[in-house]
Structures are given as structure tokens and as C-alpha cells.
Amino acid sequence: DIRMTQSPASLSASLGETVNIECLASEDIYSDLAWYQQKPGKSPQLLIYNANSLQNGVPSRFSGSGSGTQYSLKINSLQSEDVATYFCQQYNNYPLTFGSGTKLEIK
């Protein structure tokens, strides 16, 4: 199985700040990576697919980058509505696997 190591586990940032969340795959996943946002009590929502493609309707302050085994999600100009847990997911190989999540809070 491909292991997805996500960091940090939690993050506190101020409004307007830029934050980065990292995901490290245990092997090359050739940009087959998605990022999701999950607000408390809600279903996950897709933000990014193919490592850097923004899903329709997602604000442009969200962006994804990376290749090989290292990937990141960047949130510019942090807004209060960005408080959530963020997960990465690889789909290069079965079984599909998710990172353990990053809980983002406002400082």
C-alpha cells in the first residue's frame, strides 16, 4: 500500500496569512493526488485533483503543487471559512489511501 504522510497534524494561523500543508507519499504517485476540505459535521469537499488542478467552484486562494513523492496544498489569504480538516488522497494505485489529516484553526 502507498502510505501518505501528512503534516502538520494541526495548524493555527491568522486571518490573511498563507498556510502550507504537506503530503509525502511512500513512493512516486506521478501527481495522482487530490486534496479535500472537511468542515465539522460535513462531508469532504474536493479542492484539488491531479496535484494542481482546481476543482470548479473552489476559490483561487487554494492551490496545489508537487511531483514524485512530495505534494503541498497552499491557502493564500486565510479566511474564517477555511477552518476545517484537510486530507490528501492518492489514486495512483489501489488501495486508494488518504493522509491522516491537518486540522486548521484560526489564531
Added chain:
Amino acid sequence: QVTLKESGPGILQPSQTLSLTCTFSGFSLSTYGMGVGWIRQPSGKGLEWLANIWWDDDKYYNPSLKNRLTISKDTSNNQAFLKITNVDTADTATYYCARIEGIIRGTDWFAYWGQGTLVTVSS
């Protein structure tokens, strides 16, 4: 408009079989390239992928659940199903179904999710 909704028993006892139904609209599982997956999440924890089924009845399972999983579909009624045999307390979780967005294997990300159904395994 794509929607999905999960339904399940709510509570069941250890060793029983869990049967889940995903009822969806806005797409058809008989259409080329379509697929549905099941993902679960214990309360306060991360996401675990369980199984995917594609339009051509191709199926993929998470081997960590060994042979306990069976995924199936009813294209006439726009439904997908998941059965988990011999449940125990570790299977307590919210279960989600979601539409696979890519049209070929290896493009299994999920843009549309159901609201989830909470399943509790308890004696």
C-alpha cells in the same frame, strides 16, 4: 445536479452483516466511465477507502478488510450497495458513498459525496 445519499441500519450487533445503500441522481452507473466508491470515517479520525465499482461492473476492494466486502450496483434504480460481513466495534464509523470523477481506472478522485450515514456496532 449530482446527488448521493447513503442509508443503513444505524446500529447492529457484532458478527452481523452490514448492508449499505447509496441512492444517487444526476448520473447513471450504466454510462461509460462512471463509478461510485465507498469511504468510511470513524468519529474524529481519518478517511479509509473501502471499495469502488465502475460502469462496466469492474470492482476494487481494500485488501485490509480481506474478504469481508462486497460492492454491487443496480443501474435501473440508480443505486450502489456495500456489504460488510462479520462486523465488530472497529467498523463503527460514518460511511460515505461518492462519485468517482475520472473515467478510467487510476483517476479515482471524488468530487461528489453523500452526507454520510452513521453506523454503530454494539452489543
